[in-house]
Amino acid sequence: xxxxxxxxxxxxxxxxxxxxxxxxxxxxxxxxxxxxxxxxxxxxxxxxxxxxxxxxxxxxxxxxxxxxxxxxxxxxxxxxxxxxxxxxxxxxxxxxxxxxxxxxxxxxxxxxx
Amino acid sequence: xxxxxxxxxxxxxxxxxxxxxxxxxxxxxxxxxxxxxxxxxxxxxxxxxxxxxxxxxxxxxxxxxxxxxxxxxxxxxxxxxxxxxxxxxxxxxxxxxxxxxxxxxxxxxxxxx
Numbered sequence: 001x002x003x004x005x006x007x008x009x010x011x012x013x014x015x016x017x018x019x020x021x022x023x024x025x026x027x028x029x030x031x032x033x034x035x036x037x038x039x040x041x042x043x044x045x046x047x048x049x050x051x052x053x054x055x056x057x058x059x060x061x062x063x064x065x066x067x068x069x070x071x072x073x074x075x076x077x078x079x080x081x082x083x084x085x086x087x088x089x090x091x092x093x094x095x096x097x098x099x100x101x102x103x104x105x106x107x108x109x110x111x112x113x
Numbered sequence: 114x115x116x117x118x119x120x121x122x123x124x125x126x127x128x129x130x131x132x133x134x135x136x137x138x139x140x141x142x143x144x145x146x147x148x149x150x151x152x153x154x155x156x157x158x159x160x161x162x163x164x165x166x167x168x169x170x171x172x173x174x175x176x177x178x179x180x181x182x183x184x185x186x187x188x189x190x191x192x193x194x195x196x197x198x199x200x201x202x203x204x205x206x207x208x209x210x211x212x213x214x215x216x217x218x219x220x221x222x223x224x225x226x
Contacts, residue, residue: 004155034214043117043204043217044156051212089155099144099169099211103155 002027006090006104013080014112021075021107023064023090031092033057033066033073034101038087047075047088085111115139117218119205125224126195133191134221138207145188146215147180148204149173156204162188192223200225 007022025033032051036044048057053068062077073090090104118137126132138145143164148156159178161169164185174180177196182188192199202222206215 032212036217041219043119043219044206045217046214049214091155093211099146099161099163100158101146101156101206101215102158105153106155 002031002092002094002102004090004092004102004104006088006107009087009106009108010110011107012110012112015082016079017111019075019077019080019084019109021088021090021109023073023075023104025071025073025090025092027071027092027094029094030068031094033064034091034093035062035064035073035075036089036091036103038089038106040086044089080109080111082111082113085109117205117207117216119203119218119221121221122219123222123224125226127226128195128197130195131191131193132195132223133189134203134205134223136188136190136205136218138187138205139209139216140186142207142209142216143185144208144211144215145182146206146208147188147190148206150202150204150220151200159190159203195223195225197225199223 003026034049035047037047048059050057050066056065087106120135145162147159150156162182177193202220204220206217208215
């Protein structure tokens, strides 16, 4: 079945360092891909999305490119801030019309001042 | 847009008791989803409503679990005869259609004593 695999955390970085969180997926058809962020004690917030191959989603300095050939959707940011400390979830929604979002296990990011 | 709201935020109960959670989706969203999230994991799909119709239930949803959305607006999730393994965060999400990202509430954290 469809699944999402993302790198295990925690990831600890100093402020202004570069961030990459790897995400690969298995799916039939052409899923939509998402990154969600979860701050302590809160629900998930959509960070960015891409709906077709080669699309690049971006928001708040984060970006990810839908790579169908490598079935990947890695999250990147050039310069992280302390406020970026959170848990990041890669997710997919099966081919258009699918109702179920499938999440990875999450990657916790700590950013030190 | 007041977002998705869930009530209560926290519920502590003794094993064997029944509990009920409420979710109020974004008002114009006709799709509503319930997920369960355990510590260190991503959310797992439980069930999905389109308007008042419950269209899909996960195998995770045992006979002790029941969800309703009587008027196609708010939804309730009831767990009967709670067990230790039911301890988790229960997340509700809504969307305007199946191709749009889901918006999540802050969740109800259930602790079984």
